[in-house]
Amino acid sequence: MTAITEDVLHAYADGLLPPEQRAEVEAWLAAHPEDEARVRAWMAQNRRLHEAFDEVLNEPVPIGLLRAATRRERPARPWRAAAAVVAALLTGGVGYGIGLHTTAPPQTPVALAPLSREAALAHVVFSPETRHPVEVEAAHADHLVAWLSKRLGSRLSAPDFGALGFELLGGRLLSGSAGPVAQFMYEDAAGQRITLYVRRDGRDRGETGFRHAREDGVEVFYWIDGDMGYALSGQVERALMQRLADAAYRQLGH
């Protein structure tokens, strides 16, 4: 008989227990409604995290596969930075950053902030992925672009950053606050990743110049063109990001 500690309850909520231990925990929970309520709440939190940030991953990845996939060294620092960025994004840090970087009237940055915020959030969530960085790989680039274009209801293209050392890794479909979103991911020879986030903004707002947001190492350049919003995010040096963003802007509809 396993001692039902707090840690065991968390492991149950996270689906990390073997079947026989699960049964023991379930028996415990049936007799301890307070613990049951807590465990159910934790499981609901996990579901909501996936629903909010990761809904393209429909099936949980088997834990054994995960272990195998994550055995190689992952540097600790980028994740800390990413977590800090998530924190900053959630508390509106980027919105504030935009305010500092633009000369437009205050209401404009407020209206545009969600694009950079969503893009940066999607970047920090997906770019560290070793298992499923993309849904459709660059090898199927034609299919990828056709599929994402269809879902967004607008003709998209994936910019070519080859001249700047970044190759298309692939892309995925995300759900943003304004509906479907396409994310293209690129990687350079050193393994640095940048993501291009493309969403329909619903109403034609003409064109904006580049806007820039930076928070704890993640650079986001974003702009609106007609009814489409674009944001390029990466944890790479700003001058290079600027060149990449220029290249994207030139290639997309110009």
Place this chain on the structure above:
Amino acid sequence: MDELAEIPVDGSQMSALAVRDIGKALAELPAEQREVILLVGLEQFGYVEAARILGVPLGTVMSRLSRGRERLRQLLEGEPASRLKVIK
């Protein structure tokens, strides 16, 4: 009555709402609790892997997870939905 568990999670309206809601709650947590919750709950790392990634002992991961989840639970269950209007 666990209201959270009963909310249907399909549909883009709902997912946009969920982003704000859980995002707002996460923002209230100290960074070290938030990163553990994201690694374990979202990225699906085991506790040992999470400890290795963060460079902290396993016990630290567990205590941060425990405190973070309890705080989230209070925030998500205690927060009236109308407060969402503040950020819109």
